[in-house]
Amino acid sequence: MMKLVLYLFILIIFSVRSFSQTSTATLNTTARAQVVNTVCELLTANYVFADAALKISENLKSNLKKGKYNKVTDPVQFADHLTTDLLAINKDGHLRLEYNPNFFARQQDTVGEDQREIQQQQRDLARNYGFKKTEILNGNIGYLELSGFHALSKRSKEAALASLKFLANTKTIIIDLRINGGGSPEMVILISVL
Incomplete structure (x- = not known):
């Protein structure tokens, strides 16, 4: 799509x-x-x-x-x-x-493919790979705000794991997708199985 x-x-x-x-x-x-x-x-x-x-x-x-x-x-x-x-x-x-x-x-543009890839990685890193906010609310409820599902990479997987590990011992997790623009189906699957 x-x-x-x-x-x-x-x-x-x-x-x-x-x-x-x-x-x-x-x-x-x-x-x-x-x-x-x-x-x-x-x-x-x-x-x-x-x-x-x-x-x-x-x-x-x-x-x-x-x-x-x-x-x-x-x-x-x-x-x-x-x-x-x-x-x-x-x-x-x-x-x-x-x-x-x-x-x-x-x-x-005349920037080479390698340079574009580096620039994209920098933009993704600056956005923390879409993991905008992770916190524990009153009542031990986990809250994860995702602004997008970035392409799978070593760093994006690490960001996903870190966010979900932080929420691992909560009673339940709210995943806020209200400002999520979509993205990588592979990242959706990864988050779903973690």
């Missing part, structure tokens, strides 16, 4: 950059059609719910043909419109489009 979201981010960015006419990105008819068609192709090829992907694709293409998006030139608004239409068919809150002009720039 994360791969699909990544493709959709790239899709919006490439389309907008290809058809921008000023420093403020705008979408024309060709760009909107390209975005819709590529979203449909990616959905039908990658989305786990094949029937829903087909229905969503038919809906988006129908809306495009009817001119529903004709007056939308702002890429942020266009992404919002498409997200609304995606969710109208399938209520999957993980499926959405966002416009992020910085995403494309990050993908095109």
Whole structure:
């Protein structure tokens, strides 16, 4: 699913950059059609719910043909419109489009892969691998606030183990996911079995 979201981010960015006419990105008819068609192709090829992907694709293409998006030139608004239409068919809150002009720039930077990996590790470490808060509440109740499920690495496993070890002797544990943006399924599994 994360791969699909990544493709959709790239899709919006490439389309907008290809058809921008000023420093403020705008979408024309060709760009909107390209975005819709590529979203449909990616959905039908990658989305786990094949029937829903087909229905969503038919809906988006129908809306495009009817001119529903004709007056939308702002890429942020266009992404919002498409997200609304995606969710109208399938209520999957993980499926959405966002416009992020910085995403494309990050993908095109000249920093080597090793340097990007080091930078990502530094960002993950600064966020303590998503383990934002661990405490013992009154009544010997453990509390763990997770802001995300970071990719498994030696350090992320150590952070998970340390947090859960601290809470090991509590009666119960509250895992607070209210601000959790999702992430690595492997980390979810690790936390579940610890």
